[in-house]
Amino acid sequence: MIRKKIILIILDGLGDRAVETLGFKTPLQYAHTPNLDSMSERSSHGLMYPIAPGIRAGSDTAHLSLLGYEPYEVYTGRGPFEAAGLDMDLEPGDIAFRCNFATVDENMKVIDRRAGRIKSGTHELIKELNGIEIEGVKFYIKPGVEHRAALVMRGPNLSPQITDVDPHETGAVVHEAKPLVPEAEKTARVLNKFVKLAHEILDKHPVNIERKNKGLPPANILLPRGAGMVPHLKKFEDMWNMKGACVVGTPLIRGICKLAGIEPIDFPGATGSYDTDMRGKMTKAVEALETHDFVLVNIKAPDLAGHDMKPVKKVEVIKRIDDAIGHLVDILPENTVVMITADHSTPCSVGDHTGDPVPVLLYSTDARRDGVRFDEVSCAKGTLHLCGKDVMPVLLNAANRAEKFGA
């Protein structure tokens, strides 16, 4: 029994619905995909509900589900995964937030939610804020790209059950975090104190004085949102007895992998955007197989086209993915299992995630060849019917890595 290695390719938001302008086909049905078709001839297929039928998964909850975690247990909000994606040191029980550097006027009204997409200076701005302690709760901040940052609260008896400080719109006054349950009162109170204190410090900061002098909007406030508690995730390697790596561009998915103990393989071409280097990602994934048993690849572009409600763009993205799959097949080492699927559907008719099932392709030299094409409709006739939690057991089985239960 040859133990094989595994590449799991997640085409973010790939699933779609009937698009009138494409003759009521989905973009994946419509697209010319010779390389995927060729792989399909040697593969098994099916449909998968990332969490459960009809459930609209986020990219985060879906990736957790596909990697074998129970999202209803471990997921309380996006913050911890964004913070982990920025390589912050996190401890189970920490409360983490996504954050924007923003611009407010003297009445705390938001002038610019992104502080003019501030390009530099955020590392200096946070120096005085990092480590501030209020009522025994310590605050840690790490800047991301442009105006983005993550904020962490560490201390006893904290709760993620609070509302956002970020009002999510320009012209609105900054919100006070409110507790959604009585146990969260302290968390909300301490966070509100921090936001006020940070504003006082930032408003007078030399970086911002210089920005004002230049006519640029000052990054004079931090607007936290998406509170979540850092979960205690069992390590991926302990769960599945495989050393894992990932090639992903988006900090959110990178953060999930980091918290799971899956090693990110960073390279500049992985942008998490339309311009991402898809062929480069495949090359990196194959290289990672030399030192790892399992590589997760995420390609964000189909999701972007779905959110943008642009079916023709989505077809183009799929064609580029097909090209990258052709490259993967060219360089794929023997004894590798490949699954190609999505974390959720992002139909162009909706412009957001939906709970429609996603297609699955499972390639292996001895895969049952079910003669089905890789799209949302044809895959229904394939041999696999899965939910997200089945993905890892099915992959381990295909790779001859699963433990036998019984004799």
Add this chain to the structure above:
Amino acid sequence: MIRKKIILIILDGLGDRAVETLGFKTPLQYAHTPNLDSMSERSSHGLMYPIAPGIRAGSDTAHLSLLGYEPYEVYTGRGPFEAAGLDMDLEPGDIAFRCNFATVDENMKVIDRRAGRIKSGTHELIKELNGIEIEGVKFYIKPGVEHRAALVMRGPNLSPQITDVDPHETGAVVHEAKPLVPEAEKTARVLNKFVKLAHEILDKHPVNIERKNKGLPPANILLPRGAGMVPHLKKFEDMWNMKGACVVGTPLIRGICKLAGIEPIDFPGATGSYDTDMRGKMTKAVEALETHDFVLVNIKAPDLAGHDMKPVKKVEVIKRIDDAIGHLVDILPENTVVMITADHSTPCSVGDHTGDPVPVLLYSTDARRDGVRFDEVSCAKGTLHLCGKDVMPVLLNAANRAEKFGA
């Protein structure tokens, strides 16, 4: 993202098995259904287990499951739903029964289980019985059509775990209710006292003296059956954030809807029988969409044909349903999701409900078109594989009404 409205059409007992006289097709496979076929061309399909594979669902437990309730938690017997269907005021914890007015002789032997299908007088008969109190338990009765009625016991420490008083056959002596668990001893004892007292009152009642004088069988006893405890059902609107209505003819399903807070739209054409006005039901459903987000339509006729073991009759019923579906398509407002399915199978070869899966058709303008026909066999090749509990999430998803879980 357009939030759509929803019509859920439940063709009661539609599912069937291979019928030899139909060339081993099911009635649905055999029937000519041009309107359903045309709708199918624009729809997704699948098979659904109303509760779980092989589980023989009642219409009540299946409807509960499809509406998002856990039947194993909320269902202890048919009585509460029948009582609610007769618009009785119920409180969680009440024990409710279906009841027949019947005729017994002086030895309590059943002469006629339906008291000659008594046409009038039952409202007078129950006047002296309503509100009787025995050992702190109050009794309430409401007559239904002909000999039918519902009985409710209200008081502390009652249990539905008792056997039927109704012996279910002519010539048998009326049974005493027996406790199935020690906690039900009081309930059985008090019910038996009530049945005896009611018999004494009814036997001397002027309505019955007049019936005897006319040579009609007196309605001189109440025979309760189907004990169940009124469950605390979370309101449908609170569960799914939709205002619900229903167009149903059968009191049992009407009662489930009432207990769930789904508003019954009554009209004389909805008879719950073969002669029901199917086109009229579709018209009422579409009208209800003006004031509601979700409308459940139940058509009982296919189940009757299955119980009657008449496949040709079932084919005829299906053709009439197809005609009504054509009418629905003609009047269907834009931005409406339609699901057509069944609550269970009632195969003509069996004459009762079975646990075979039922076909599902999901129509929406952007539904994935899986090119499958709406019948028990073709639907297996469709894109949906569901259990009853998935129906509401799948409908909410198709209608762009589901909350996203995650980011």
